[in-house]
Amino acid sequence: MTIEITKVWIENDKLFALQIPEAEIYKRQWADLTEWQIAKILQKCQDELTRPPSEAFAFKFARAIEAKLKEKNA
DSSP states (O other), rough: OOEEEEEEEETTTEEEEEEHHHHSSSSSOOOOOOOOHHHHHHHHHHHTTSSSOOHHHHHHHHHEEEEEEEHHHH
C-alpha cells in the first residue's frame, strides 16, 4: 500500500493538485552538531564533574550529545 498526500491550492483562479509520495513526505535532512555545540556540551559536562574524568563522564557526555541531536532532528 502506497501512502500519498495530495496538496491542493488555488492560484490565479486555477485549481492545482500535487501528489506527494510517501518517500517524499518523510524525507528530511539530518542536522548534525557543530564543533562549537559539541565543545559547549563538553564544557557543561566538565563543569559538573566532582572528580577526574571517568567512564561515567564519557557516558554522560555521550548522552548529552544524543539529547542535543534528538532536539535538532525532532
